[in-house]
Amino acid sequence: MKIQNAFRVGLVGTLGVGVGLLILFSISSLSTIIAYIGAALFLALGLDPAISWLERRGLPRWASILIVMTGVGLLVAALVLAVVPIVVDQVSQLVEEIPRIVARVNSQDWLEGLQEQFPQVPVDEISLQVTTAVTEFFTNPEKLSELAGGVLQVAIAIGTGLFAVVIVFILTLYFTASLNSMKRATYQLVPAxxxxxxxxxxxxxxxxxxxxxxxxxxxxxxxxxxxxxxxxxxxxxxxxxxxxxxxxxxxxxxxxxxxxxxxxxxxxxxxxxxxxxxxxxxxxxxxxxxxxxxxxxxxxxxxxxxxxxxxxxxxxxxxxxxxxxxxxxxxxxxxxxxxxxxxxxxxxxxxxxx
CATH class of the missing domain: 1.20.1440 (de novo design (two linked rop proteins))
Known part of the structure; x- marks a missing residue:
């Protein structure tokens, strides 16, 4: 009888630990979605005072939500349109400057100035090493593929960020519209x-x-x-x-x-x-x-x-x-x-x- 009780306790304890680990792994796997939900709920609470202020001025709640969310959407769009073109322009300028950078490195003008300032520095050896490294970087297919892969990762990160903004905006819209009903449903779970x-x-x-x-x-x-x-x-x-x-x-x-x-x-x-x-x-x-x-x-x-x-x-x-x-x-x-x-x-x- 004691062995059966010990086995039963061990089995229940093991199942409890397994359920706990399953919950932790689930939370870890859903961390991104939980972050989206938390951000949307956070924004919904932040926008609710503005919506309530419009409601006190006589507007219906749906009209107040529409006005506030439209203003937020226009603000986000204005920020994106103000920042993204500048970033794209700077990246394109950098790409255009790459051939000039290679040409300057391969030229001897900067080496002559370096030789005049620091006569003891082995300029010829430095020139050979720098020229070899730059030429190898821009002519080696593996290096170029790594650079392209990095650019692709940046593009994917930007796309993921924009997707996250859209998801959070949609969730914020739903949470803002149903915030009062969510509160009432939560109140029902508490003893009278x-x-x-x-x-x-x-x-x-x-x-x-x-x-x-x-x-x-x-x-x-x-x-x-x-x-x-x-x-x-x-x-x-x-x-x-x-x-x-x-x-x-x-x-x-x-x-x-x-x-x-x-x-x-x-x-x-x-x-x-x-x-x-x-x-x-x-x-x-x-x-x-x-x-x-x-x-x-x-x-x-x-x-x-x-x-x-x-x-x-x-x-x-x-x-x-x-x-x-x-x-x-x-x-x-x-x-x-x-x-x-x-x-x-x-x-x-x-x-x-x-």
């Missing part, structure tokens, strides 16, 4: 005695997260527009691309604007693209802008969102970025805000009652 409290807390969390997302997107848009205008005035390299980078980095709270500013200043320092004076002016501008954002824009735009301590913002952004990349860094801050709200509304009152 706790349903009202659960619904109230859920509404607070979703509204707070939505306002946080909308406020952060507004701050990022301000940074992107202001960066494009300023960078165009000082004739910085690729102002549209750099402004787009400023917008993307600013979506990450607290550390995003600083990181994007550093990247833009470093790009302005690249020889042949910018100059030290341009980089210095850009650095001064972003120092001033960060002060304006911290003390003027952010308090007014984010005044209705949950306040998250700065240290928790950094920790949450780093943890979310390590787990899910840029998407994780974006989602981590509202999730931290939701946990703070739960602690304030549930945990602390219960502790005070004891």
């Amino acid at each position: 005695s706790k349903r009202e409290r659960f619904a109230d807390l859920t509404e607070q969390i979703t509204q707070s997260v939505g306002r946080y997302v909308l406020g952060q997107a507004s701050l990022a848009a301000c940074n992107g527009v202001a960066s494009f205008i300023f960078l165009s005035i000082i004739q910085a390299p690729f102002p549209a691309v750099l402004a787009f980078l400023a917008f993307l980095f600013s979506l990450v709270p607290l550390v995003g604007t600083l990181t994007g500013s550093i990247v833009i200043v470093l790009v302005c320092l690249i020889p042949g693209l910018g100059s030290p004076l341009t980089a210095l002016v850009a650095a001064i501008y972003y120092l001033v802008y960060m002060q304006v954002e911290a003390y003027f824009l952010s308090p007014r735009i984010m005044n209705r969102a949950v306040k998250v301590p700065g240290a928790l913002v950094v920790i949450a952004a780093l943890a979310g970025g390590a787990l899910l990349g840029i998407l994780g860094a974006l989602i981590a801050i509202p999730v931290a805000a939701a946990f703070l709200l739960i602690i304030k509304q549930v945990v602390i009152p219960r502790q005070n009652e004891r």
Whole structure:
């Protein structure tokens, strides 16, 4: 009898471990789809305050959703049309420059200048090695196939990114349209005695997260527009691309604007693209802008969102970025805000009652 019980316990334990591993492997295999769903739900919560604002102005919900989603689609299309042609143009210029680069390497002009500056350097040996390496690279079929394979991988990555944008946009549209029904269905899963409290807390969390997302997107848009205008005035390299980078980095709270500013200043320092004076002016501008954002824009735009301590913002952004990349860094801050709200509304009152 003991052996049978031991066998039964071992069998059940083994099946439990197997089911657990199956769930983990399933989650790992579906990580991309889960990321799409999370991003779409995140965007739906962020767009819900704008939709609710239009509803309070007398518009039906379907019309409010149509207006907001059309605006988001036009914004995404404008960003793509502003960035993609510039990238394609720069790549085509690089391809056109390849024969000239090979010709310059094979010529002796740069070697003569090198010999004059550094008489002790074995110029002839360097010339032979560089010429051989460049010629071999552009004449070797294997090297060219590797280069073509890299270009193909980049093209596939761009196509995958565009497909992901389309999928997330469609899921966002569905989630936005059915957000209220999804909430009501979730409330039905909670016991009736706790349903009202659960619904109230859920509404607070979703509204707070939505306002946080909308406020952060507004701050990022301000940074992107202001960066494009300023960078165009000082004739910085690729102002549209750099402004787009400023917008993307600013979506990450607290550390995003600083990181994007550093990247833009470093790009302005690249020889042949910018100059030290341009980089210095850009650095001064972003120092001033960060002060304006911290003390003027952010308090007014984010005044209705949950306040998250700065240290928790950094920790949450780093943890979310390590787990899910840029998407994780974006989602981590509202999730931290939701946990703070739960602690304030549930945990602390219960502790005070004891």
